[in-house]
Amino acid sequence: MNAVKTAFPTIPAIPASADPLRGTPEILYRDAALLVVDKPAGLLTVPGRGEDKQDCLSARLQAEFADALIVHRLDMHTSGVVVLARGKEMQRRLSSQFANRQVEKRYVAVVAGELLVAPVARPQGTGTRLLAALAEQGTPAVWAHGDLPRTRAFARANGWRRVRLLHKMSRPLLPDDDAEIALPQGFSLRSFTPGDADAWLAVNGRASADHPEQGRVTRADLDRLLAQPWFDPAGLLLLVDDATGDLAGSHWTKVDPQERAPGTDGRATAAGEVYVVAVDPAYHGRGLAVPLTAAGLAHLARRGLRAVVLYVDGDNDRALRTYRRLGFTDLEVHAQYRRVPAAAKMEP
Template sequence: MPKPLSAADHAAVHDLADAANSADGVRPLSERTLLDLDLLHESVRHLLVWQGGELAAYAQLGRERQGELVVHPAHRRAGHGRNLLTNLAGQGAAAVWAHGDLPAARALAASVGWEPVRILRKLSRPLAEEDSAPVTLPEGYGIRGFVPGQDEADWLRINALAFADHPEQGRVTRNDLDRLIAQDWFDPAGLLLLTDASGAVIGSHWTKVDPAERAPAADGSPVPAGEVSVVALDPAVHGRGLAAPLTAAGLAHLAARGLRSVVLYVDDDNTAALRTYRRLGFTDLEVHAQYAPVSAARPA
């Protein structure tokens, strides 16, 4: 049975991730992976490599058999990455994320015969004064903030409908939601709910303000940035002109907080969403790749 990390191990993983972020300019572990450091679950496994009293490398095998790994900058080129990747594969990992898709990560994947199977783009754009303008919704619809203790079931229902085919977002549980709500960055006013004439929740735009997030402002300088975290719309109301104002409402909320830039994540094969975001002025900031064995990348 897997064991939870000790408090010391937990802190060491965060220190390792911070060191890699400083060296590479990209966060090596996703928010979900960091949240799962606290999770005691039979399908979440932690692999730690210590060297000279320091955490040299860390890997996690997550709940959908997806893995992530990071090697401390001071302990690279010692075989830790390859050993962890081989270990993840041996424990049943179907794929492993390479955040930033850095050259070293691509080389490591190629060395064991793994190929990219999914590309996730991180986009950004500056926030301008016009983003603060009031948003006009089609008649009969409204937007309000999330009410903890009241709206959890409705948010989970809409999220599941909107992301039924998404490998991660579509599997968010009540426990996952509760852990997100418990984070320091959570702001109920920033979780916008779209309602119809009856007051029923039919969509949401979850904005996020992580104090560590940075993205280019209009002058190109890195500034604190908000995030378009999750935009969800009930498929039953698609085609009613609701997606654009729902997205704009989130941007207006972030702009009202004084933020000068915004980021979001979108799958490379989601051409409709990419087209929308490009039209809104978003440009590439980072690229994240998921690698898998060739047999998984190219089914027979």
């Protein structure tokens, strides 16, 4: 039988922080016969059962390459290189090569995740050995659930430095949260429409320029988010400058049926989410962030939710001040650590 042979350039390491909803799968190679793509972790290769599992690698690529057909798969939580055939004949030939083991495959583990040690094993040096093994494998980062002094000391002693804090904050939604919000004079609120996509992207990009994920959202990323089952255009509020018609900011709310947070009685209840709040830097200092955030809380309260959560980075002082002013408190605080090179000086 005829064999398809293709030489590929060296493939760079896949970032461990890749977010399947915010990153377009990169095409590493393409010709008339096949596509070779970089599948991020967290993305299905082919559709699953249920409306929430239709977003997948094959569907995204077929939107641009109608003849792209799957030859092999990677698990949802596995990142790596996937080969797709262009047309049924090439799919048959490539599938035969995979079945007959004529394709050389190499698996490399790039670990970035959680290090868990049972309490009974902690005095035995288990955590130290595991952390050393992760460093040898080139693990770029690990997360610790809880920013605890013991964890910081352990990480520091082993040459890892805390580089990021992620706050998950929450507050109950109160009866008066659904009241009309008084906006600064000259501004008004309305819901998102498809024609607002480019303006939203521009404002979001300027407002989130320093954010490691949100600042990189593209039009393709936004289109996929708008197609998610949880998306509700009424919950994406746009703040408009009445004098110019320009978009000054936005508050994107989200409702995940699985999300829970403490209600007014302290017990877990269904919660909405402050998904993305963005104010164009050109409008900073005009008192827009608090009423814009409150408007999103009012929307969630009117939907019958009794609590709300949000995620915010620990170095975002402006956002933290706004959220604490609105009554949010920490529900969880997660810390990310990275290995400090041996030649580098450890920060205090």
